[in-house]
Amino acid sequence: MIILTIDSKNKDIRLTSIGRDTYVDIPGYSTEKLNHSYAYEGPPLLLETINKNFGIPIDKYITVSFKSFMDIVDEIGGIEVNIDSKNIDIINSTINETYSIYNEDKTAASIKLIKNGGIQTINGYQALAFSRIRYTDNGYARDGRQREVILSAYKMLLKQDLPTIKEAVNIILHNCKTNIAPLEMVQIGIKAYNMKDSGIDQLEFPIASHREDIIKGEKGWVTEWDKEYNQKELKKFIYNYK
Structure with missing residues (x-):
């Protein structure tokens, strides 16, 4: 919240x-x-x-569903976050679930897992997994990661051309409750x-x-x-x- x-x-x-x-x-x-x-x-x-x-x-x-969250992140070309090495395993285990929400038709072989810690650009289902983890630390740390995602999405949006921004707006308007x-x-x-x-x-x-x-x-x-x-x-x- x-x-x-x-x-x-x-x-x-x-x-x-x-x-x-x-x-x-x-x-x-x-x-x-x-x-x-x-x-x-x-x-x-x-x-x-x-x-x-x-x-x-x-x-x-405004409430945003998991699916629209991932679609928005992908539409703006991903987001840049700093992944702590201790969270790699839990992110990757969560990715299996978020990927199934992202696209049920694709095979597990298509899943892109996180390989290293540090600052990197991640896609929609990776970003959702990143936003949901808390068991390696606590709920407050998770809140911080969620704010990091929003801030990165905002920065990425500032770099986009008008057609991309319009499509992101279209995704939001059709996939949220408000x-x-x-x-x-x-x-x-x-x-x-x-x-x-x-x-x-x-x-x-x-x-x-x-x-x-x-x-x-x-x-x-x-x-x-x-x-x-x-x-x-x-x-x-x-x-x-x-």
């Missing part, structure tokens, strides 16, 4: 990851992990939960494109120094958080960053 901030005043783009295990009050249910609100009733309840617990009045959303009208989405995209903000600032929420991962009985692992401090820092990052 990522909040996208497009700051027209400062010509700045920012990304805020919200930890899926953040312990929150879900309207109509109980105090549980944040991602349960999406599982229960989808985006409307997730937005209501975010608004109630974090004081951020969000009313727009309550944003197509024209408004295009207008937002043009605004973000024109900013050309290659140094997108990022935040992991709740803040590392003011959160604690604990086992909460039958709730399992959850993230307890200092509400006053975290709410203040989140609002500052989104609304009053500079």
Whole structure:
């Protein structure tokens, strides 16, 4: 779950990851992990939960499927990421699953696995596998990889010609769920494109120094958080960053 901030005043783009295990009050249910609100009733309840617990009045959303995620990455010519050598094996094992979603008709012999660590360009199904791993570290590290993917995709998009950009937009419009009208989405995209903000600032929420991962009985692992401090820092990052 990522909040996208497009700051027209400062010509700045920012990304805020919200930890899926953040312990929150879900309207109509109980105090549980944040991602349960999406599982229960989808985006409307997730937005209501975010608004109630974090004081951020969000009313727009976009959800992207695995398939469209991979198609977008391939359309812009792949993305450049830095792969830690310790993650190669888990990425390659996940690629077997993401490749089957990518194209069920191709044989396993066509799969391109990751051979080395370091900075490299990866394709759609490799990028999806890269975005999903967390068992070699933790969910916060995975959030960071997902932001890395978005930042790289944005940088790659800035290099593309108009036909490629139009096709990427077409893929997004036909393969996502959103309550944003197509024209408004295009207008937002043009605004973000024109900013050309290659140094997108990022935040992991709740803040590392003011959160604690604990086992909460039958709730399992959850993230307890200092509400006053975290709410203040989140609002500052989104609304009053500079």
